[in-house]
Amino acid sequence: MTAIAGIVGAFVVVLLLVDSAYYRLxxxxxxxxxxxxxxxxxxxxxxxxxxxxxxxFFGLGAYTVTLAMVKLDITPWLGIPMGVVVGMVAGLLVGLPTFRLRGHYFGLAMLAYPLAMLYVFEWLGYQEVTLPMKREQPAAWMQFSDPRVHALLGLGLMVLALLASLAVERSRFGRALRAIKQNEAAAEAAGIDTWRWKMPAMVLSAGFAAAAGGLYAVVLLIVTPPTVFGVLVSAQALIVCLFGGVGTLWGPVIGAAILVPLAEILHGELGSVVPGIQGVVYGLAIIGIILLAPEGIFWRLRDRFFARAPEVPKLAPAPDPPVALARPHHELLVLEGVSRAFGGLRAIDNVSLAVEEGTVHGIIGPNGAGKTTLFNVINGFLQPDSGTIRFDGRDIVGLRPNRICRAGIGRTFQIVRAFPRMTVLENVTTGAYVATPDDREAERLALWAIDRVGLSRREAGQMAAGLTMRQLRLLELARAVAARPRLLLLDEILAGLGHAELEEVVEAIRRIARGGTTVLIIEHTMHAMVRLADRLTVLDHGALIADGPPAEVTRDAAVIEAYLGRKWVQRAADRVA
Known part of the structure; x- marks a missing residue:
C-alpha cells in the first residue's frame, strides 16, 4: 500500500510539473x-x-461508452461501468469454450475474438465513431477543459487495478492461479479446480480491460475498429507485462512507464520519417527483454538486489488427526478389469487389484510395465477404456483429478511437479486448501505436513526452484499429505536419491502410514519396497502377473523373469541342476 501511495504521489507531482498538453496526454x-x-x-x-x-474486451469497453453516448445520450460516467459489465459478460462467454484448449491453442483462439469483432464492427458501419462534444455541463460528460483530469481518472483506474491485483496476489485465489500457471497437473492433483479459478480470473481481467477501453475512448474522442480491436492493442498489453515482469504487481506499471512514453515520443518526433515506429519500439523491447531478462525487469532486479527469504508464519502446526482405525479387511480401493490403450499399445491390460485400508501396498514392474499409467487412471488424468474403479465403495471413473483429490486420494509424481516460484510453505499450503476453507488453518496444516515429512522451518521459507532432490521429494510428499488424504499414491518417490536421503524419505512414508493413511506406492528400489510394503502387485507389459506378500512375490519365477529376463532364469535353473 505504501508503494502504491508513493506511485500516486510521484505521478501527481510529474503531472503538475508538465506544461505540454502532448506530454499530459x-x-x-x-x-x-x-x-x-x-x-x-x-x-x-x-x-x-x-x-x-x-x-x-478493450474494444467492447470503448464501443460501449461511445455508442451509449452517441445512440442513447448516456454519460461516460455510466457508460464505463456499462462497458465493464459488457466486458465481464464477454469474458464469461469467451472463457466457456476457450478454457477447453491448452497452451498455444488457447492463445490462438483468443486472438480470433478481437479479429472477428474488428470485422463485425466495420460491417455494422462503425468504422469511425466520434464522441459528440457537450458544451453544456461538460464535466458531466467527462469533457474537461483541463486534460490533466483525464490523467487523474486514469490514475484512479490504475490504482483500482493495482488494489485488485494486490488482493489477488495475497489470497487463496492468487495462490491457486500461480499454482495452475506453474504446473496445472500438480494443481489439479492437489485438489484445485482449475476451471473454477480460471473463469473468475478471465471475468475480472475482462472487466478491467473494458474499463481501460472505455476511458481510452473518452480521452481520444474517436473510436475505430483497428485502434481498439487491432492486434497491436493485444500486443501492447502483453509486451508491457513481459517487459516489466509477468505475474507481478509492478511489472505492467514498469513496462507501461518505460515503453509508452518512449514509443509516443519517438512517434511524435520520427513518425513522419519512420512510419510505424511504435511497433518497432515494442518489437525491439520484446527482443531485448527475451535476450537479457526473460522474466522481465522486475524479476531480474528483485532476484539480483532485493531477494530475501520469505518469513515463515509463527503459527503452531495443526495437531495430528486422530489415527484412523482400519476396518478389518476393508478394501479402500478396488480395480476390476481396468484397461487402457494408446492406439495399438495396451498400457494396462485387464488389471484387477484391491488395496486394503491401513496398509502400504506396492506396485512394481520393469520400465514400461504400465505403473504410472495405472496411477493416472486411478486419479483421473486418464480415463480407462474399460473396467471399474471404486474408492471406499464409490465409483470414481470419470471424475476430474481435483474431485478425486477432494474424495480423499492424494498424489505425488514420478517427475517432481513443484511450483518453482513459490516457497516450500506456499507449495504445501496449496495442497492444504482442499482440507479447509480457512487460509490460516491451511497454513497450520501445511506446517504440520512439513514437520511430518521431516523438513525444517528454515527449509519451509526456501523457494522451490533452489531445492535439492531430497527436499523436492519431501515437499511433494508434504503437499499431498497436507490435504489429509485417506489414500496416498506415491509414484517413484525414491528415484534420484542417495542412500541416506532414501532412508529419510522411507522413514517419512512410515510415519505417514502409522498415522492411518493408506499408501499405494510405485517403486523400482526393490529392497526399500520389501521393507515398506505389506503387499506387492507386479505388472509386466500392462498385465498383472503376481500379487501377494513381498516374501512370496520376490521368489515368483514370473516376477524374476520379468525383471531379469528368461535367459537369466534358465541359467539359474541350470546351475541348480
Missing part, C-alpha cells in the same frame, strides 16, 4: 495501458494462460 496513456497490462496480468500473468486477445 502521454501520461494519461501510460496509466491506461498500465491498467490494460494489469488486466492482462490477472489472467495471463498469474494464471499462465497467454492471451493474444485482450483487445476484444
Amino acid at each position: 502521454i501520461l494519461t496513456l501510460v496509466v491506461i495501458w498500465a491498467t490494460l497490462g494489469l488486466a492482462w496480468n490477472m489472467l495471463s500473468g498469474y494464471g499462465g494462460l497467454i492471451s493474444f486477445g485482450h483487445a476484444a
Whole structure:
C-alpha cells in the first residue's frame, strides 16, 4: 500500500510539473495501458494462460461508452461501468469454450475474438465513431477543459487495478492461479479446480480491460475498429507485462512507464520519417527483454538486489488427526478389469487389484510395465477404456483429478511437479486448501505436513526452484499429505536419491502410514519396497502377473523373469541342476 501511495504521489507531482498538453496526454496513456497490462496480468500473468486477445474486451469497453453516448445520450460516467459489465459478460462467454484448449491453442483462439469483432464492427458501419462534444455541463460528460483530469481518472483506474491485483496476489485465489500457471497437473492433483479459478480470473481481467477501453475512448474522442480491436492493442498489453515482469504487481506499471512514453515520443518526433515506429519500439523491447531478462525487469532486479527469504508464519502446526482405525479387511480401493490403450499399445491390460485400508501396498514392474499409467487412471488424468474403479465403495471413473483429490486420494509424481516460484510453505499450503476453507488453518496444516515429512522451518521459507532432490521429494510428499488424504499414491518417490536421503524419505512414508493413511506406492528400489510394503502387485507389459506378500512375490519365477529376463532364469535353473 505504501508503494502504491508513493506511485500516486510521484505521478501527481510529474503531472503538475508538465506544461505540454502532448506530454499530459502521454501520461494519461501510460496509466491506461498500465491498467490494460494489469488486466492482462490477472489472467495471463498469474494464471499462465497467454492471451493474444485482450483487445476484444478493450474494444467492447470503448464501443460501449461511445455508442451509449452517441445512440442513447448516456454519460461516460455510466457508460464505463456499462462497458465493464459488457466486458465481464464477454469474458464469461469467451472463457466457456476457450478454457477447453491448452497452451498455444488457447492463445490462438483468443486472438480470433478481437479479429472477428474488428470485422463485425466495420460491417455494422462503425468504422469511425466520434464522441459528440457537450458544451453544456461538460464535466458531466467527462469533457474537461483541463486534460490533466483525464490523467487523474486514469490514475484512479490504475490504482483500482493495482488494489485488485494486490488482493489477488495475497489470497487463496492468487495462490491457486500461480499454482495452475506453474504446473496445472500438480494443481489439479492437489485438489484445485482449475476451471473454477480460471473463469473468475478471465471475468475480472475482462472487466478491467473494458474499463481501460472505455476511458481510452473518452480521452481520444474517436473510436475505430483497428485502434481498439487491432492486434497491436493485444500486443501492447502483453509486451508491457513481459517487459516489466509477468505475474507481478509492478511489472505492467514498469513496462507501461518505460515503453509508452518512449514509443509516443519517438512517434511524435520520427513518425513522419519512420512510419510505424511504435511497433518497432515494442518489437525491439520484446527482443531485448527475451535476450537479457526473460522474466522481465522486475524479476531480474528483485532476484539480483532485493531477494530475501520469505518469513515463515509463527503459527503452531495443526495437531495430528486422530489415527484412523482400519476396518478389518476393508478394501479402500478396488480395480476390476481396468484397461487402457494408446492406439495399438495396451498400457494396462485387464488389471484387477484391491488395496486394503491401513496398509502400504506396492506396485512394481520393469520400465514400461504400465505403473504410472495405472496411477493416472486411478486419479483421473486418464480415463480407462474399460473396467471399474471404486474408492471406499464409490465409483470414481470419470471424475476430474481435483474431485478425486477432494474424495480423499492424494498424489505425488514420478517427475517432481513443484511450483518453482513459490516457497516450500506456499507449495504445501496449496495442497492444504482442499482440507479447509480457512487460509490460516491451511497454513497450520501445511506446517504440520512439513514437520511430518521431516523438513525444517528454515527449509519451509526456501523457494522451490533452489531445492535439492531430497527436499523436492519431501515437499511433494508434504503437499499431498497436507490435504489429509485417506489414500496416498506415491509414484517413484525414491528415484534420484542417495542412500541416506532414501532412508529419510522411507522413514517419512512410515510415519505417514502409522498415522492411518493408506499408501499405494510405485517403486523400482526393490529392497526399500520389501521393507515398506505389506503387499506387492507386479505388472509386466500392462498385465498383472503376481500379487501377494513381498516374501512370496520376490521368489515368483514370473516376477524374476520379468525383471531379469528368461535367459537369466534358465541359467539359474541350470546351475541348480
